[in-house]
Amino acid sequence: MTDRESDENTAPLPVAVKSRGDTDAPTSLVPGAVIAGRYRLMAIVGAEDHVEFWQGTDTVTGSLVALSLVDVAGELPVERVNEILSRTSRLRGFDVRGVARILDVIQTGDLGVVVADWIPGGTLREVADTSPSPTAAAAALESLIVAAELARDAGVSLNISHPSRIRISTDGHAVLAYAATMPETTPQDDLRGIGGILYALLIGRWPPQEAMPSGWPPVDLEDAGWPKEPAAIDPSIPFLISIAAVGLLRHESGVGSASELLSLLRHGRPAVTPARPQDNSRLRIMPVLAPPPPGAYATFRNVDTAAQVMQARRQMMKTILVASAAIFFVAVMSLGSTLNRVLGDSDDVAALDADRLGLSPSSSAAAAPPSSPDSVGQTAAEASIVPVKAVVFSPGGSADNPQDVGKSIDGDPATAWSTDRYYDADPFPKFKQGLGLLLELPQPTVLSSLTIDLRSTGTFAEIRSAADENPKTLADTTELSPRTLLQPGPNRIELSTQTPVSTVLVWISTLGATDGNNRTEISEITLSTTARA
Incomplete structure (x- = not known):
């Protein structure tokens, strides 16, 4: 039985009903209605032309989904609805952050339905209301720009034309959450839409159009009819980012491709140079110097002669001490080298080195006798264990950078695996349980x-x-060590277990910070065994 054949009076749940024959017939799409026999409507988030955007629930899996409903009012020819669904279906193979994964494209009766993964995070309006920094706004668009470039190469468009289509994920990426590609959309339209999103994040306004999106005031226009540059409204916005935003909204922006836009935004980020700390207690404000008398030399600062002499003596003493220490060090090392050469031919005499001369500190542990033969055997038998595989464990959420996870066990400290960059400094367990x-x-x-x-x-x-090796939840694992604060560099964690284990979980319960961003970066994980030789 189809949705159209369902009896509204006997159905246990409200069913979406639409009539195509009479344009004045009402359309019943209300929260709680079920479409395609599977997806329950929860809340409408926006509408554009002949497409409505809903948050819904998959009644089979219980997961949240994003639903794009095409031609709800039944005003389009069936051929056009089919063409919209056909073009949208070509995005199903896109595995990029900038496009929500499309789960299904359905035509039920006269209604077209596009089902996509729900993107946790916020709407474009919600994020714009937080006044994100210009550099964060530009960085958030990178995933969407890459997706637009891939779509252009595949001969399709994303149809980035309405703010309700976009969501900002919890890790700070702008995502096309509601896909429904109109036949007339071009890649240049996608670039113009990206410009509108960037402008919205910078200024909180949407470019003027015939039907303004709900909740968005139009941007201010110049006398020529173009949107004002964001930097003219907020001088803190970097010039290149401002130019990119306003330029994309013009018919001849000069940005010919998404790759050019990506390069422009990356160059627009200001380089951050850490300020050199100053000790204010040592700062002195010197009086203005009087002009020197004729024939005299002007001094750089108004410091009296006695102070200059004292400063010169201190500097000379420092130089003498450093030079003396260097000469003494070279002399002692030369003495040790000479003795080694003289005594090196005899196997009965130990060669002298820097440790024996007291120039290098030796550990007390090396000098101390072993406490027992057992302890010597245990230390000698301790060995490192190299894992054969590493995977990202993220119950209830998507894996962070799974392509780089092998760098955490490759033995190279110069490489690293990193979590995603989160807008929230404490995303666990609000956005996901942890990872x-x-x-x-x-x-x-x-x-x-x-x-x-x-x-x-x-x-x-x-x-x-x-x-x-495949636990489903954190409850399927057993604690080996309590929650520990990690410091930059190596952190050795003792494990309290005498039971052999085959799978170890390094569970990040609280996210850290790296280079000012909310993310944790792990360069290497090593394990040691208690097994004896």
């Missing part, structure tokens, strides 16, 4: 410690084990 790295060991092993080398501050992590 971590699952490490699969070559065989079940008793571990003594785990070392995490990271470049972030403020990260809290705990070490857990799993019975198999």
Whole structure:
């Protein structure tokens, strides 16, 4: 039975009903209605021309979905609805952050339905109301710009034409959340839409159009009819970002492709140079110098002669001390080298080195005798375990940078795996429960410690084990160490277990910060075993 054949009086849930024969017939699309026998409407978030955008629920899986409903009023020819759905279907193979994954494209009766993954985060209006920084706004658009370029190469368009189509994800990416591609849309229209989104994030206004989106005031126009430059409204906006936003809204913007726009926005970000800290307690405001008498030399600062002499003596003493220390060091090293050469031919005499001369500190542990033969055997037998595989563990959310996860166990500290960059400094568990790295060991092993080398501050992590390599939730894992604050650099964590484990979870319960961004970056994870030789 189709939705059209359902009896409204006996159906347990309201069903979307629409009549095509009479243009004056009312259309019943209300929250709670079920379309295509599967998707329940929850709330409408916007509408454009012949498309409505709804948040919905998949009654089979229980997950949230984004629903684009085409021709709700039944005003379009069936051929045009089919063409819209056909063009939209070509986006189903797009695996990019800038486009929500399309789950299904359906034609039920006269109604076209595009079903996509729900993007957690906020609407464009909600994010614009937070007044994001210009550089953050430009960075948020990168994923959408890349998606537009891929669409152009594939011969299709994204149809970025309305603010309700866009959502900003929790990790700060602008995403086409509601896809429905009109036949007349071109790649240049997508660039113009991206310009509108950038302008909206910078100024909080939408470019004027025939039917203004609800909740968006139009941008202010210059005498020539063009939108005002954002930098003229807010001087803190970088010049290139401002030019990109206003230029894309003009018919001849000079930006011919998404790749050119991406390069322009990246060059528009100001370079951040850390200010050199100053000790205000040592600053002195000097009086203005009087003009020197004729024939005299002008001094650089108004410092009396006695002070100049004292300063010169201090500088000379520093130079003498440094030079003396260097000469002494070279002399002692030369003496050690000479003795080594003289005594080196005899196997019965130990060569002298810097440690024996007291020039290099030696560890007390090396000089101290072992406490027992057992402790010597245990230290000698301790070995590192190299995981055979690492995967990102993110229950209830998408994996962060899964393509880079192998860099956390590749033995190269110069490479690193990083979480996504989050707008919220404390996204766990508000946006997702947390995330971590699952490490699969070559065989079940008793571990003594785990070392995490990271470049972030403020990260809290705990070490857990799993019975198999595919735990579904955090409850399927067992704690091996309590929640620990990690410092930049290597962090050795002792593990309290005598049971062999085959899968280890490094669980990030609190996100840290790296280079001023809300993300955690791990360069290397190493494990040690307690097994004896």
